[in-house]
Amino acid sequence: MLESIDTSLIDWSRAQFALTAMYHWLFVPLTLGLSFIVAFMETIYVKTGDEEWKRITKFWMKLFGINFAIGVSTGIILEFEFGTNWSNYSWFVGDIFGAPLAIEGIMAFFMESTFIAVMFFGWNKVSKRFHLTSTWLTAIGANLSAVWILVANAWMQDPVGTKFNPLKARNEMTSFWDVFLSETAVNKFMHTITSSFTLASIFVIGVSAWYLLKNRNVLFAKRSTVVAAVFGIIASVFTIFTGDTSARIIAREQPMKFAAIEGLYEGQTHAPLVAIGALKTDTTMIPNPRERFIFKFEIPSALSYMAFLTPNGFVAGVNDMVYGNEEQGILSYNERIERGAVAIETLKTLKLASDRGDEEAFAEAKAKFDDPQWLHDYYQYFGYGYYKDRPLSELIPNVKLNFYSFHIMVFMGLHFLILSFIALMGSLKNRWGDKKWLLWVAIITIPMPYIASQAGWIVAEVGRQPWVVYELMPTVAAVSKISPTAVQITFWIFLATFTALLVAELKILTTQIKKGPEEK
Amino acid sequence: MFENLSYLALQQYWYVIVSLLGAILVFLMFVQGGQTFIYTLGKTENQRTIIVNTLGRKWEFTFTTLVTFGGAFFASFPLFYATSFGGAYWVWMLILFAFVIQAVSYEFRSRASNFLGKKTFEAFLFLNGLLGTLLIGTAVATFFSGSQFSLNEMNSVSWETGARGLEAALDPFNLMLGLTVFFLARVLGLLYFMNTIDHDEIIARSKKQLLINGIPFVVFFLTFAIWLMLRDGFAYDPVSGVVSMESYKYLHNLFEMPLVLIMLLLGVVAVLWGIIQSLLKITSKGIWFTGPGTILVVLSLFFLAGFNNTAYYPSSYDLQSSLTIMNSSSSKFTLVAMSYVSLAVPFVLAYIIYAWKSINNKKIDEAEVTAHDDTHIY
Numbered sequence: 073m074l075e076s077i078d079t080s081l082i083d084w085s086r087a088q089f090a091l092t093a094m095y096h097w098l099f100v101p102l103t104l105g106l107s108f109i110v111a112f113m114e115t116i117y118v119k120t121g122d123e124e125w126k127r128i129t130k131f132w133m134k135l136f137g138i139n140f141a142i143g144v145s146t147g148i149i150l151e152f153e154f155g156t157n158w159s160n161y162s163w164f165v166g167d168i169f170g171a172p173l174a175i176e177g178i179m180a181f182f183m184e185s186t187f188i189a190v191m192f193f194g195w196n197k198v199s200k201r202f203h204l205t206s207t208w209l210t211a212i213g214a215n216l217s218a219v220w221i222l223v224a225n226a227w228m229q230d231p232v233g234t235k236f237n238p239l240k241a242r243n244e245m246t247s248f249w250d251v252f253l254s255e256t257a258v259n260k261f262m263h264t265i266t267s268s269f270t271l272a273s274i275f276v277i278g279v280s281a282w283y284l285l286k287n288r289n290v291l292f293a294k295r296s297t298v299v300a301a302v303f304g305i306i307a308s309v310f311t312i313f314t315g316d317t318s319a320r321i322i323a324r325e326q327p328m329k330f331a332a333i334e335g336l337y338e339g340q341t342h343a344p345l346v347a348i349g350a351l352k353t354d355t356t357m358i359p360n361p362r363e364r365f366i367f368k369f370e371i372p373s374a375l376s377y378m379a380f381l382t383p384n385g386f387v388a389g390v391n392d393m394v395y396g397n398e399e400q401g402i403l404s405y406n407e408r409i410e411r412g413a414v415a416i417e418t419l420k421t422l423k424l425a426s427d428r429g430d431e432e433a434f435a436e437a438k439a440k441f442d443d444p445q446w447l448h449d450y451y452q453y454f455g456y457g458y459y460k461d462r463p464l465s466e467l468i469p470n471v472k473l474n475f476y477s478f479h480i481m482v483f484m485g486l487h488f489l490i491l492s493f494i495a496l497m498g499s500l501k502n503r504w505g506d507k508k509w510l511l512w513v514a515i516i517t518i519p520m521p522y523i524a525s526q527a528g529w530i531v532a533e534v535g536r537q538p539w540v541v542y543e544l545m546p547t548v549a550a551v552s553k554i555s556p557t558a559v560q561i562t563f564w565i566f567l568a569t570f571t572a573l574l575v576a577e578l579k580i581l582t583t584q585i586k587k588g589p590e591e592k
Numbered sequence: 593m594f595e596n597l598s599y600l601a602l603q604q605y606w607y608v609i610v611s612l613l614g615a616i617l618v619f620l621m622f623v624q625g626g627q628t629f630i631y632t633l634g635k636t637e638n639q640r641t642i643i644v645n646t647l648g649r650k651w652e653f654t655f656t657t658l659v660t661f662g663g664a665f666f667a668s669f670p671l672f673y674a675t676s677f678g679g680a681y682w683v684w685m686l687i688l689f690a691f692v693i694q695a696v697s698y699e700f701r702s703r704a705s706n707f708l709g710k711k712t713f714e715a716f717l718f719l720n721g722l723l724g725t726l727l728i729g730t731a732v733a734t735f736f737s738g739s740q741f742s743l744n745e746m747n748s749v750s751w752e753t754g755a756r757g758l759e760a761a762l763d764p765f766n767l768m769l770g771l772t773v774f775f776l777a778r779v780l781g782l783l784y785f786m787n788t789i790d791h792d793e794i795i796a797r798s799k800k801q802l803l804i805n806g807i808p809f810v811v812f813f814l815t816f817a818i819w820l821m822l823r824d825g826f827a828y829d830p831v832s833g834v835v836s837m838e839s840y841k842y843l844h845n846l847f848e849m850p851l852v853l854i855m856l857l858l859g860v861v862a863v864l865w866g867i868i869q870s871l872l873k874i875t876s877k878g879i880w881f882t883g884p885g886t887i888l889v890v891l892s893l894f895f896l897a898g899f900n901n902t903a904y905y906p907s908s909y910d911l912q913s914s915l916t917i918m919n920s921s922s923s924k925f926t927l928v929a930m931s932y933v934s935l936a937v938p939f940v941l942a943y944i945i946y947a948w949k950s951i952n953n954k955k956i957d958e959a960e961v962t963a964h965d966d967t968h969i970y
Binding site for chain 2: 134137138140141142144145146148149151152154155156157158159160162163166167168169170171173174175176177178179181182183184185186187188189190192193194197198202206237240241242244245246248423427552553554558562565569572573575576577579580582583584587
């Protein structure tokens with residue numbers, strides 16, 4: 073089924089999407105979090121009338137502006153890339169995916185772009201209250217902008233609220249609320265925005281620490297630290313809480329991803345959690361699970377508990393998924409492939425019957441797509457049908473990449489909570505800044521939430537592979553038929569452009585920070 | 593309430609919304625047009641700063657409208673999105689690239705240590721103004737002239753030319769619309785400057801440029817319009833869905849939809865009146881005629897392309913692969929859901945106008961952009 077697709081086209085298309093998405097995500101979290109931090113600061117200014125708070129607000133707003141511009145710049149390409157590079161996917165999911173995107177444009181983007189203009193240019197033109205309202209609406213608009221794209225992504229992870237229309241060869245929405253409020257969507261949104269708040273808090277704490285270390289703008293830095301630390305603690309707690317919830321959702325909805333992030337090959341009850349470990353070579357190819365870790369430190373039964381809130385919970389391993397586990401009611405991949413192939417064949421029969429005007433054959437095939445039992449037994453494995461006569465290893469995500477990404481994200485997440493807590497405690501006792509090494513830790517921590525956030529997305533996206541829509545559409549079937557050379561050219565153009573813009577942004581940002589809040 | 597509408601009515605409703613977004617986008621391209629004048633109108637550093645800042649306060653509206661236009665098209669007519677973007681790869685990539693380099697240019701232009709230098713960011717703005725308008729114009733012209741693609745039974749697109757959409761930019765008919773949009777954007781940019789800037793030299797130069805750019809705009813527009821009325825169009829049978837060529841299809845559409853004819857005529861008059869008025873007397877109100885006039889004209893062009901049983905995204909390679917509002921839309925359920933969301937549009941428009949007015953209550957002058965307070969300056 074997939075023979076005709078050039079694998080280099082898929083690789084380059086994936087590389088381009090990963091490149092543009094990851095670049096975009098370098099800037100978005102700071103925008104999401106800093107917009108609220110700035111709103112808090114301006115609120116304090118309006119409440120107290122203290123000009124120092126206005127100065128603080130304006131400084132962080134300036135950094136927000138620099139970062140926002142490049143976020144917009146890298147964002148537009150993503151929206152259209154669904155069409156340019158993943159046109160088959162666009163059609164297959166357009167009926168579900170397009171709606172959130174349109175709503176996002178109408179409800180969120182305009183709110184953000186309208187009030188950001190008032191926020192930047194309205195200081196001397198509108199009343200204090202209108203300005204403050206605009207700052208808040210910018211923050212709300214920016215964060216609402218994230219809702220819909222995350223709903224769309226959640227649907228790709230967990231396609232609910234839809235029905236396949238065989239006549240049009242696409243999925244159609246049957247319940248807007250099921251799509252919008254699915255557990256995966258709500259959790260994904262909460263986890264993403266709170267982790268972005270954490271990133272922005274760490275950024276503000278880190279930059280302020282630099283001023284304290286230089287003994288410059290001390291009052292400014294201390295006040296900024298307090299606001300960021302409070303926000304950082306609340307955000308970190310929520311990030312950890314929603315991350316924990318998402319582990320349970322993944323264990324239930326995407327057991328293969330769950331196995332991959334823990335490098336678990338043989339499923340078991342009382343499954344231990346690998347707290348720290350190093351994996352050996354390409355683990356997807358090694359048959360003996362005991363050889364896969366160079367070393368590991370495990371917490372007994374913790375993985376079962378994390379996934380099912382009971383140590384008796386059976387956590388499926390990679391091999392259980394691939395070869396099946398009758399005892400646990402897990403269907404083998406070979407069986408799924410057979411069933412998926414039946415679903416694809418039925419679709420072809422229906423199309424053929426429709427073209428030939430063979431009403432009887434058409435009605436018979438059509439009836440299957442309306443039969444809940446048949447949909448459950450066959451259509452739900454539709455995507456597997458594309459893998460007939462192909463190696464099973466193609467159905468296993470990159471275990472090593474998922475394992476490390478997941479662990480880096482978790483460890484760093486804990487670090488952010490601890491650091492925010494220490495910064496707040498120190499600030500309250502007016503002793504934050506006394507210990508220089510702590511300030512250095514805060515500075516060194518600045519890049520870490522960026523790494524953690526990217527790692528989180530790697531788990532979400534690479535962990536879902538080979539699917540673009542979980543179990544329904546493989547990535548290879550989603551790609552636009554373009555020459556791989558064309559995609560390579562645009563890949564390098566975007567890499568060069570975005571890198572140049574990133575360098576420009578970093579230089580502008582660091583120069584502005586060095587100048588500090590006192591200068592223009 | 594939307595549930596009671598027929599599927600076709602919903603498809604038409606969404607075609608109107610998408611057309612309206614497209615029309616507003618063309619009006620807002622005064623930003624792009626204005627960007628091509630930074631050096632023509634700005635002879636000193638301060639003058640250039642005034643021009644960039646005048647546009648800089650509005651660029652995001654254009655950008656957001658483009659994004660929303662894309663999103664709304666994806667949502668309501670996903671087959672167009674999949675076909676056009678996946679097929680005409682190069683032309684869309686170039687358009688996108690032109691907007692990628694725009695978004696950073698305002699914010700980074702005058703910042704210290706901006707790595708690429710002020711002139712580079714100004715060149716980015718120029719490129720955006722040139723490519724953005726020209727290529728979008730030629731891409732929209734394919735709504736009338738057709739593209740070379742075919743769709744298979746899974747509705748997956750095959751583009752039949754190696755140039756991947758760039759061939760459209762070289763077609764003389766398409767180029768007429770591309771150049772029309774380019775010069776229209778420039779005219780709108782000039783009228784916007786005349787409306788917003790308080791600087792005698794810039795205004796005097798703008799007026800001079802208005803004539804220089806107004807003439808080619810009118811010539812290209814008339815050529816395109818006459819050509820369109822005379823050419824064959826892509827008609828479809830609403831019952832069987834079969835697409836066929838029809839002589840003078842767009843002229844027929846115009847007479848069979850008198851409302852569109854009135855809109856077009858009103859629009860043309862308003863566009864021309866805004867320009868003529870600004871040339872003949874001292875007024876800064878020209879944009880308020882030419883702008884809405886532009887919206888009416890573009891809207892009527894979209895209606896000519898898609899209504900009255902016309903295939904709006906035709907394939908000249910395989911007629912039956914052509915897209916119509918009936919065969920390329922989302923499901924009825926999705927259109928109903930989105931229609932409820934569209935009720936928010938008037939509210940969105942209201943706050944945009946309110947916010948726009950609140951920061952445009954005073955014209956921009958040299959003092960404002962050279963003030964050494966901490967105002968946000970591009």
